[in-house]
Amino acid sequence: MAATLETAAKNTIVDGFATAYTWFAAHTAAPSSGSNQTGSRGQTTWGAASGGARVGSAVDISIGAGVTVSHVSCQSASTSGTQAAFEDIADHVFAASGVLRITPTVTQA
Amino acid sequence: MAVEKEFSFEGQADGTTVTTTTVPAFDAVTGTGGTHSSTRAILGTRSLRVNTAAASWTARYDVTARARTRMRYYIWVVTRPAAVTILSSVQLSTTVRAAVRLDTDGTINLRNSTTTVATSTALANGAWHRLDWDADNAGTQTLKIFSGANLHTDTPSQTISGAYNSGTHDRIVIGSSVNTTTEFFMDAIVTDPTQALSSAIWEISLSIPLTMALTQTTSMIGGDFVAEPDKGMAYHLNRLAGTTGLAPVGAANAWAGTTNKALIGALNAKAGTTGLALDGVLNELAGTTGLATLAALAAIEE
Numbered sequence: 211m212a213a214t215l216e217t218a219a220k221n222t223i224v225d226g227f228a229t230a231y232t233w234f235a236a237h238t239a240a241p242s243s244g245s246n247q248t249g250s251r252g253q254t255t256w257g258a259a260s261g262g263a264r265v266g267s268a269v270d271i272s273i274g275a276g277v278t279v280s281h282v283s284c285q286s287a288s289t290s291g292t293q294a295a296f297e298d299i300a301d302h303v304f305a306a307s308g309v310l311r312i313t314p315t316v317t318q319a
Numbered sequence: 320m321a322v323e324k325e326f327s328f329e330g331q332a333d334g335t336t337v338t339t340t341t342v343p344a345f346d347a348v349t350g351t352g353g354t355h356s357s358t359r360a361i362l363g364t365r366s367l368r369v370n371t372a373a374a375s376w377t378a379r380y381d382v383t384a385r386a387r388t389r390m391r392y393y394i395w396v397v398t399r400p401a402a403v404t405i406l407s408s409v410q411l412s413t414t415v416r417a418a419v420r421l422d423t424d425g426t427i428n429l430r431n432s433t434t435t436v437a438t439s440t441a442l443a444n445g446a447w448h449r450l451d452w453d454a455d456n457a458g459t460q461t462l463k464i465f466s467g468a469n470l471h472t473d474t475p476s477q478t479i480s481g482a483y484n485s486g487t488h489d490r491i492v493i494g495s496s497v498n499t500t501t502e503f504f505m506d507a508i509v510t511d512p513t514q515a516l517s518s519a520i521w522e523i524s525l526s527i528p529l530t531m532a533l534t535q536t537t538s539m540i541g542g543d544f545v546a547e548p549d550k551g552m553a554y555h556l557n558r559l560a561g562t563t564g565l566a567p568v569g570a571a572n573a574w575a576g577t578t579n580k581a582l583i584g585a586l587n588a589k590a591g592t593t594g595l596a597l598d599g600v601l602n603e604l605a606g607t608t609g610l611a612t613l614a615a616l617a618a619i620e621e
Contacts, residue, residue: 275321279521282523284527305514305517306321308507308520308521309520311471311520311523313523313524314524314525315524317526
C-alpha cells in the first residue's frame with residue numbers, strides 16, 4: 211500500500227530535485243540526453259519549497275529566426291550532464307529571432 | 320520561414336549614433352537623435368533610443384515595390400511628442416501609403432496619406448507596448464497593440480484599422496518624422512511582406528510533477544505487525560507465482576500460466592483483460608484504483 215507523504219517529506223523531495231537540476235533547454239524534436247537542442251541552456255533560481263513545490267525564476271533562451279521549438283527539457287548542467295525531464299509543447303515557430311521564456315515548477319504530489 | 324528583415328541594435332556602446340554601418344539593415348538614416356541604448360531592451364541588451372529636441376530622426380529600409388508590408392516593433396515612450404509624429408510608414412518614394420503616428424496625447428493613429436483613419440486609446444508612458452502593423456494595398460491597414468499582460472500574447476489590447484492609400488510602396492521608414500521634441504525607445508523591429516509576426520518573446524510554464532510514492536507491505540506475525548522494506552517488481556511477482564529468482568517477465572508468465580508473453584501481456588492474461596497499461600492491470604489485479612505500479616503490485620494478495 212502507498213503511504214501518505216507529509217508536506218515536509220514532499221519538500222525534501224523537491225529540494226533534492228532542485229539541487230540537482232537547474233538548467234533548461236529548448237529543442238526542435240524530442241530530446242534524448244539533451245539532443246535536438248536549439249539555443250543555449252538557461253539557468254533558473256529555484257524559490258523555497260512550499261507545500262511540496264518549488265517555483266523557479268523565468269529562464270530566457272534565445273532562439274534563432276526560422277526555428278520551430280517543439281520541446282523543452284530540464285537538465286543538470288549548462289552542457290551535457292543528465293536530462294531530468296522533458297515536455298512536448300505546442301510547436302512555436304520563431305519567424306524572427308526571439309526568446310523562449312520558461313517558468314518552471316517542480317511538484318511532489 | 321525566417322522573416323524578411325530584422326533590425327538589431329546590439330553590439331554597440333550605449334549612446335552610439337545609429338548609422339547604416341551600425342545597423343546595416345538600414346539603407347539610410349536621416350536627422351539626429353537616434354542612438355543605440357542600454358537603458359532598456361526587449362531582446363538582448365540594446366534598443367533604439369530616439370531622443371529629439373525640435374528635430375527629426377528617421378531610418379529607412381528599401382524594398383522592391385510591393386503591395387503589402389507587415390511590421391512588428393516594441394515601443395516605450397518616455398516623453399510624448401510636442402507635435403504629432405510618424406513612428407513608422409510605408410511609402411512610394413516620399414508618398415506615404417500608410418503611417419502609424421504617435422500623437423501628443425499618447426494615442427496612436429493610422430494615417431492614409433494625409434487622412435487619419437483610426438485612433439487608439441493612449442499608450443501609457445514608461446512601459447513596453449508591442450505594435451503589430453499590417454499595411455496592405457488590398458485596401459486596409461490594421462494595427463494591433465499589445466500592452467500590459469497582453470504584451471507577449473496573441474491577444475491584442477487594442478485593434479484599429481482603416482484605409483490604405485492605394486498603390487505599392489518601396490520603402491519602410493521608422494523613427495520620428497517631424498521636427499519635434501520627444502523621447503522613446505524601439506526594439507525587436509522586424510518586417511515581412513507576408514508573414515504574421517508574433518511576439519518576440521514566447522512565454523511558457525513548465526510543470527515537472529514528481530510522483531515518488533512511499534510503499535510498504537505489512538505482515539501479521541505472531542500478532543504483531545512487522546513492516547517489510549519496499550520490494551521490487553521481481554520480488555512481488557515471484558512471491559505471487561511461488562517462484563524464486565525469476566526475472567519479472569518470467570515470474571509474470573509463471574503466475575499467469577502463460578509462456579513467452581511480454582510482461583504486460585502476461586499480467587493482462589492473468590487479469591482477464593486486454594490492453595491495460597501496467598499500472599492499470601496491476602490495480603485491476605489488486606482490486607484497487609489509482610495506485611502507482613509498485614504500490615498496486617504490493618497490494619496483491621497471494
